[in-house]
Amino acid sequence: MAEFDYDLFVIGAGSGGVRASRIAASHGARVAVAEEFRVGGTCVIRGCVPKKLLVYASQFAEELHDTAKLGWTFGEKTFDWAALRDFVASDVDRLERAYTSTLANNKVEHFAARATVTGPNSVALSDGRTITAKYILIAVGAWPVMPAFPGNEHAITSNEVFHLPTLPRRVVVQGAGYIALEFAGIFNALGCEVTVVNRSDKILRGYEEAMTERLLKITAERGIQYRLGHPITGIEKHADGSMTVSLSGADPIEADCVLVATGRKPKTDGLGLETAGITLGANGEVPVDAYNATACPSIYAVGDVTDRVQLTPVAIREGHAFADTVFGGAPRTIAYDHIPSAVFSQPPLAGVGLTEAQARAEGREIKVFTSDFRPMKNMFFARAERGFYKLIVDAASDKVIGVHMIGPDSPEILQAVAIAVKAGLTKADFDATVALHPSMAEELVLMR
Template sequence: MAEQDYDYDLFVIGAGSGGVRASRIAASHGARVAVAEEYRIGGTCVIRGCVPKKLLVYGSHFAEELQDAAHYGWTVEGMRFDWGTLRDAVLRDVDRLNANYTQTLENNGVERFLERATIAGPNAVRLVSGREISARHILVAVGAWPVLPGFDGVEHCITSNEVFHLPTLPRRIVIQGAGYIAMEFAGIFNALGCEVTVVNRSDQILRGYDESLRDRLLQITMARGIVYRFNCPIARVEKKDNGCLAVSIGKHDPIEADAVLIATGRRPKTDGLGLENAGIELGEKGEIPVNEFSQTVCPSIHAVGDVTDRVQLTPVAIREGHAVADGLFGAHRQAVDYSCIPTAVFSQPPLAGVGLTEGQARERHGNIKVYTSDFRPMKNVFAGRIERGLYKLVTHAETGKVLGVHMIGPDSPEILQAAAIAVRAGLTKADFDATVALHPSMAEELVLMR
């Protein structure tokens, strides 16, 4: 088939962060672009992920702020919380963002098909309505989906997809998993006054993050009332006649709960996508294997975002989608650099990090030097809270180059973004020391470590 015979230059399956960015950039280069989305424009991050979850975090923070208000001279009477008000406000904002993303595609001349699409061949997609469309290039950006374990009664549980639609605030909630999704929702529900129990198959939380920060978060959240049950995943969930759930874990007595949230990871959403029609075999985790330019073994088909199981972060998917569009229709082809990606967990308190953890640095470089600042944020001191922040600089012992920055405490994600630039630029501990502190602030601890 000649190039001019294709219906589109680029057909994108999935209108999440990566797919929308690729569509917009490709269209700006003059390509004829269409995108298919079976649910809503915006994808996981906007519809059922980081954006609505961060809004819940904001909402839950008021519990602490209102408690501390008296120390600042405020009298707050009749304080109460209404879950329905917060939930509905969050969902309205999701509607707003869905409309904005849709408008972005429309403004850039991208045609939208609001139905499921699968791959029919190297240059063809098939819509669920039966129509087959040809495309010079196809981009798969369908993201990932929550993983559900196979225990009895799992049908009574919810995932991070459904948690935003809870009809009422659960008085007691059990959360299985100890990754960032589990820890963020544990903090939200704990702050809103729920009894929270976190159960996990291992004895660690937030595997992959710096050990000192993980330990500090565990201590603080336990002091706040979150109960942990390690080395005992859920074996069974039984729904009682009164509507409550009996959660059986290991050798412990069953836990009674009003809701059970499964947050044990996400899997690339590749089932039934038709990739075999283009000769593409999936990886061990169901991911689409791609090269450094997000190209599959089928030259006309690319994949970006969580469906590739590289780095499951929205900004990464956006960069990948942008790079694919530039490479196919722009002036240059460039691979995405995955080094020095800053990450954050919006737990309570939040933690953030960039670069190598202390353990990773020792393994890779051997001779390192670690600087820390263990302090009580001024706000906590004034409010009588004993929780302490912890900042850590991991440096090369000989060159002084900062290999990693890790922190836990109020506003850590906001502070880390600027620190990530320094790590990316290869600055040294001496560069940090030579920078005048911004006082009084928590961020000044980054340049005062000796």
């Protein structure tokens, strides 16, 4: 008889956990995974996928305003929030079925229960069962942080925003990270009155400042109001469902919905890792080494729960590398440099590599190239919004060490550019590339 029930027991069936389970099973391991909510994790169920669908839908509202310039005439135009909400929910259901099928097709046993660690090689399920495994992988992800202030029970997070019964007329968004600004853009485009409040006076900390300044200006012109430096101090809900939102150092705001998006925290509360001798980090994260190993030799962790880089593609790569290392006989790590990122704001921005500020902080001698232009697509719109691209070049090697952009389709363009930056191509390589005309992307090879 086998010493353990399974070779691998995964806690959490998000992107990282599902990938690790599938690859470990392909290496011949006996694998089981426990998920207390829905298979697919944050990205599929309550994150980037349903959010991107809302972005697409809200962008269509903008294009409808200028259909006459495109030669189209329509009758009365109306918007049905419930129809959009329910379609998004149905696509989430479809994706969950696909992820569940992936587990089944790879002979991974799925437990629809909460699992907690009870020792180096054992877990307890919420249905009363105890299971043993040679290895345990923690892949439970992260959870939205709700600041403590009176009335915070009346606010929602990004978890609940996809299930609003009606489209609110007035929305207050607390936070200035990518989640906050993406939802602010969605609600604004759908015709809501949107106010963004934040503790600091900056938005999108860590992104290229030239892009964030441009985004702040454009979104303000689109009607989003900002109360930067004035966080929420309390919410009072009235009998009619409306709310008065009190701010630090500013006048109160009337709202119908308050969305708090002030960051995410590893979801490790009550997970029981202390029973295996694992001490959590300051933010509740599971400390791991380059091979995703914890202080307990039989327990590993991948994804947002490690609080390294909270991005779905990173979790997937970590899960794959873990399975190859432990079960595939091919130990390997992943690189965390040159990870492309995007903010699906309206307009979107994207970047890869070092920002100008980061490069200068490292003491590098750099050259900076920019292109400030009006995208052809924007000629149809009443707002004369301009795109902006920026290249950061290492002066000594001529390598392009950072690319940042804001404007239509920036994330789609950035993915290909990230390959060039990852490969270490030079500014001369960019210059030697023939432009694809007419396109926005051609600006990347025309900067002199």
